[in-house]
Amino acid sequence: MHIVVCTKQTPDTAAKVEVKDGHVTWGDSGLVVNPWDEYAVEEAIRLKEKHNGKATALSMGPEGAKETLKTCLAMGCDQAILISDPALKGSDTAATATALAAAIQKLGDVDIVVFGKQAIDGDTGLTAVAVATKLGWTPLTYLSKIEIDAAAKTVAVERSLEEGKQLCVAKLPAVVSVVKDINEPRYPSFMGIRKAAKAVIPTWSVADLGLDPAKVGVAGSSVTWPEIYPLPARESNVEIIDGSPEEIAAKLADKLIAEKVI
Amino acid sequence: MANIWVYIDQFKGAALSASWESLGAAKKLAGDMSASVTTLVFGHNVESVAKEAFEYGADAVTLCDDGTLADFRARPYAALLAKLAADSTPDVIAAPNTTRGRDVMSMAAITLNTSAIADGIALNYKDGLVYVTHPAYAGKLLSTVVAKTGRSFHSQFITLRPRAFPKPEPTAGKSGAITKVEAVLKEDEIATKVTGYSIEEGKVSLADAKIIVSGGRGVGGPEGFAPVRELAEVLGGAMGASRAAVDAGWIPYAHQVGQTGRTVAPDLYIACGISGAIQHQAGMRTSKVIVAINKDAEAPIFKLARYGVVGDLFKIAPALSSEFRKRLGK
Ligand SMILES: Cc1cc2nc3c(=O)[nH]c(=O)nc-3n(C[C@H](O)[C@H](O)[C@H](O)COP(=O)(O)OP(=O)(O)OC[C@H]3O[C@@H](n4cnc5c(N)ncnc54)[C@H](O)[C@@H]3O)c2cc1C
Numbered sequence: 356m357h358i359v360v361c362t363k364q365t366p367d368t369a370a371k372v373e374v375k376d377g378h379v380t381w382g383d384s385g386l387v388v389n390p391w392d393e394y395a396v397e398e399a400i401r402l403k404e405k406h407n408g409k410a411t412a413l414s415m416g417p418e419g420a421k422e423t424l425k426t427c428l429a430m431g432c433d434q435a436i437l438i439s440d441p442a443l444k445g446s447d448t449a450a451t452a453t454a455l456a457a458a459i460q461k462l463g464d465v466d467i468v469v470f471g472k473q474a475i476d477g478d479t480g481l482t483a484v485a486v487a488t489k490l491g492w493t494p495l496t497y498l499s500k501i502e503i504d505a506a507a508k509t510v511a512v513e514r515s516l517e518e519g520k521q522l523c524v525a526k527l528p529a530v531v532s533v534v535k536d537i538n539e540p541r542y543p544s545f546m547g548i549r550k551a552a553k554a555v556i557p558t559w560s561v562a563d564l565g566l567d568p569a570k571v572g573v574a575g576s577s578v579t580w581p582e583i584y585p586l587p588a589r590e591s592n593v594e595i596i597d598g599s600p601e602e603i604a605a606k607l608a609d610k611l612i613a614e615k616v617i
Numbered sequence: 618m619a620n621i622w623v624y625i626d627q628f629k630g631a632a633l634s635a636s637w638e639s640l641g642a643a644k645k646l647a648g649d650m651s652a653s654v655t656t657l658v659f660g661h662n663v664e665s666v667a668k669e670a671f672e673y674g675a676d677a678v679t680l681c682d683d684g685t686l687a688d689f690r691a692r693p694y695a696a697l698l699a700k701l702a703a704d705s706t707p708d709v710i711a712a713p714n715t716t717r718g719r720d721v722m723s724m725a726a727i728t729l730n731t732s733a734i735a736d737g738i739a740l741n742y743k744d745g746l747v748y749v750t751h752p753a754y755a756g757k758l759l760s761t762v763v764a765k766t767g768r769s770f771h772s773q774f775i776t777l778r779p780r781a782f783p784k785p786e787p788t789a790g791k792s793g794a795i796t797k798v799e800a801v802l803k804e805d806e807i808a809t810k811v812t813g814y815s816i817e818e819g820k821v822s823l824a825d826a827k828i829i830v831s832g833g834r835g836v837g838g839p840e841g842f843a844p845v846r847e848l849a850e851v852l853g854g855a856m857g858a859s860r861a862a863v864d865a866g867w868i869p870y871a872h873q874v875g876q877t878g879r880t881v882a883p884d885l886y887i888a889c890g891i892s893g894a895i896q897h898q899a900g901m902r903t904s905k906v907i908v909a910i911n912k913d914a915e916a917p918i919f920k921l922a923r924y925g926v927v928g929d930l931f932k933i934a935p936a937l938s939s940e941f942r943k944r945l946g947k
Contacts, residue, residue, distance in 0.1 A: 366754070368755065368876060368895070368896055369895060369896075372754045372757045372758060374758060379754065379758065390876065390877055391877060447732040448723070448727075448732040448733065449726070449727055449730065449731060449732040450732075452727060475754065475755045475876060476753060476754055477753060478735070478736065478751070478752065478753050478754070478755070478756075479735035479736065479751075480719055480735060480736075481719060481722075481723040481732070481733055481735050484691060484719070484720050484723040484724050484727070485723055485724075485726075485727045485732075487724070488695075488723070488724050488727040488728055489727060493692070493808045493809055494691050494692070494720065494724065495809070496691070496716065496719075496720055497716050499870075511812075513815075514716075515716070515871070516628070516689075516716050516717070517628070517633070517715055517716060517822045517824045517825070518628050518814075518816050518822060519814060519815055519816030519817060519820075519871075520814065520815045520816070521688070521689075521811060521813075521814055522811070522812045522813040522814065522815070523690075523809050523810065523811050523812060524809070524810050524812055525808050525809040525810070526808040526809075534870075535870055535873070535877050535878070536869070536870035536871075576732065576765070577730070577731040577732045577764055577765055577768040577769070577770070578731075578732050578734055578762055578763065578764050578765065579762070579763060579765055580760045580761065580762055581748075581761050581763060582760060582761040583753070583758055583759070583760040583761075584758065584759055584760075585757070585758055585759075586752070586756065586757060586758060586759055586902075589902065589920075589921055593909070593919050593920070593922045593923065593924065593925045594923065594924050594925070595919075595924075595925045595926070595927060596924055596925065596926050597926075597927070600928070600932040600933055600935075600936035601936050601940070603926055603928070603933060603936065603937075604933070604936035604937045604939070604940035604941075605940055607908065607924060607926070607937065607940075608937070608940045608941060608944055610924060611885065611906070611908070611924075612944070614885075614906050614923075616827075616828070616884040616885040616905060616906045617828070617852065617885065617941070617945075
């Protein structure tokens with residue numbers, strides 16, 4: 356069983372993100388494994404442990420993204436690969452999926468690819484399905500439970516919908532995305548950190564993936580982001596309501612009814 | 618004439634409110650583009666949804682009623698959408714940014730060699746293109762996203778955030794022409810089988826709720842959610858929670874609001890015993906009116922709130938419940 360987990364490096368969630376000269380900056384705050392992906396990494400490791408398989412962490416990004424891949428190794432992934440190439444800069448979902456799918460195909464024997472629900476920088480949540488589509492594999496999104504039947508080459512899952520859970524069975528290979536209640540991500544072990552520090556992480560370029568540079572990056576993207584700007588500040592003049600609980604309740608009820616939100 | 622399609626997300630034959638909000642957004646865009654609006658209704662036994670679509674403003678309905686579409690699965694739905702889009706290349710295809718809406722739109726777009734634009738909160742038409750405003754970086758920034766000109770496939774696929782656009786008023790009895798189409802895939806061509814559901818009937822979903830009452834670490838334990846739940850019920854709203862309360866095991870994850878929970882945008886959000894950490898804000902800061910109930914006058918939630926009560930939620934929430942019970946005649 357070969358499990359691939361796709362992760363992205365994102366700014367630390369507490370980082371003060373700003374826009375300077377049209378570029379997004381976050382000062383000297385650190386970069387981390389995209390928070391949603393921690394659940395994907397944990398699930399990949401659990402699946403490989405259960406099925407005596409192999410877990411590969413895959414990321415696309417600048418050279419520095421090797422740091423987050425090292426976190427994945429320290430948690431327990433067996434190997435990590437970085438897709439990195441200046442030609443990939445500015446890739447939209449389709450172009451990103453093209454590169455990730457090519458890398459998964461290059462790995463060859465992959466049974467399941469695990470994603471987090473979305474990346475907290477772009478916040479689109481479309482990439483897992485896009486990769487499944489490029490590969491022609493089954494997409495299964497927002498999973499809170501994954502049970503693989505290795506002999507039958509099927510996977511039984513529980514999906515989180517707006518209304519509750521949907522239970523499905525699908526054929527492998529599949530591309531899945533997971534939500535937070537699937538597991539509790541582990542902390543990297545001391546041994547894991549030492550091993551990861553020494554690990555060599557191969558970098559695959561667009562040429563290594565056999566891709567036409569015109570199919571990725573800005574050239575291969577069908578959408579662009581002409582503008583990025585801070586959220587307009589919320590007017591913060593809070594009106595404090597005081598009195599006894601009963602007085603507060605009455606005053607607040609008057610106000611909320613006047614606001615027409617009740 | 619320009620043409621806008623709206624994909625109607627439905628579950629077990631009932632359209633989500635977010636579908637009609639998307640239809641409303643499309644109608645407004647259609648005004649700017651001089652376009653007509655066609656809704657796509659896919660499912661099984663969903664003819665009533667097609668009727669409803671006209672009442673909410675659709676000019677035409679394309680209906681596919683088929684057993685293979687009884688349960689949502691991305692592939693048969695996306696294959697159908699991609700085929701219809703390839704045949705008629707509408708200018709815009711909009712869908713609500715729900716779990717199903719995102720799946721079907723992403724898959725159909727990629728099938729046609731283009732990218733979907735996700736989670737729009739505003740639409741602007743300029744020089745033949747639709748500019749979509751999309752929150753990024755956990756809601757800290759906004760970006761404008763637009764399809765490039767001269768791309769290989771003409772239609773722009775756009776998903777729209779639930780509750781970011783007003784739901785139109787339906788006009789009873791309005792009707793129009795329904796075009797029936799066939800499903801593209803047969804059951805044996807679909808690799809996924811739906812084996813069941815576990816769904817609490819009658820529960821208000823966070824995504825759709827007009828009113829949300831949330832509890833945080835301040836509720837102190839699983840029982841502490843009782844006054845929060847009571848207030849939510851009196852107001853006919855849904856119950857939310859902070860991650861701290863979820864991580865403590867006091868309440869299931871399905872209730873979590875925030876960066877790693879659900880993004881919500883109700884008319885009214887009442888935060889009880891929630892400090893208002895940036896990750897919690899990421900999920901609720903676009904709520905119309907925020908009320909904070911917190912013992913600590915310095916809690917960051919008060920920076921966001923329209924109304925604040927500095928006090929004990931165990932005294933304030935029950936007082937609010939009984940006040941509203943009186944006012945709402947419950
Ligand atoms: C990667 C990452 C992702 C995260 N995602 C999320 C997310 O999706 N959602 C989320 O909510 N958080 C998220 N967090 C966690 C977030 O940083 C905060 O830890 C969390 O929101 C705090 O929850 P809280 O406000 O309930 O608890 P606290 O911060 O502990 O606040 C409790 C509040 O209750 C008040 N209080 C106590 N008793 C009472 C009382 N009797 N009456 C009134 N007030 C009282 C206190 O004054 C305090 O302000 C995330 C964190 C990280 C690192």
